[in-house]
Amino acid sequence: MLDHGEWSRWMAENELIFRRTLMEDYGVVVTTRFRGVSERAPKDTPLFVTRVVGKGADENKSYGARTLDEALEQHEQLVQKLIRALRAAHR
Numbered sequence: 001m002l003d004h005g006e007w008s009r010w011m012a013e014n015e016l017i018f019r020r021t022l023m024e025d026y027g028v029v030v031t032t033r034f035r036g037v038s039e040r041a042p043k044d045t046p047l048f049v050t051r052v053v054g055k056g057a058d059e060n061k062s063y064g065a066r067t068l069d070e071a072l073e074q075h076e077q078l079v080q081k082l083i084r085a086l087r088a089a090h091r
Contacts, residue, residue, distance in 0.1 A: 026086045028054045032075040
């Protein structure tokens with residue numbers, strides 16, 4: 001049985017962000033963090049979320065992952081994709 005008080009304390013006391021990439025020149029931030037789940041969440045709910053936040057609301061996107069390894073790989077792939085796209089756009 002899960003002790004919700006203990007879980008809440010752990011979530012409050014620990015850093016939940018695993019990776020953050022700031023692309024200042026382009027106004028873009030990519031953040032991968034542990035999101036946790038509630039008891040009512042479906043079993044396939046992603047435990048990690050990577051968010052890409054840009055200058056405009058239409059540029060903001062979120063991607064879910066079930067494991068930390070998957071989330072970190074996804075983060076790196078998104079960063080590389082953004083770098084290529086942003087460099088091409090600014091040529």
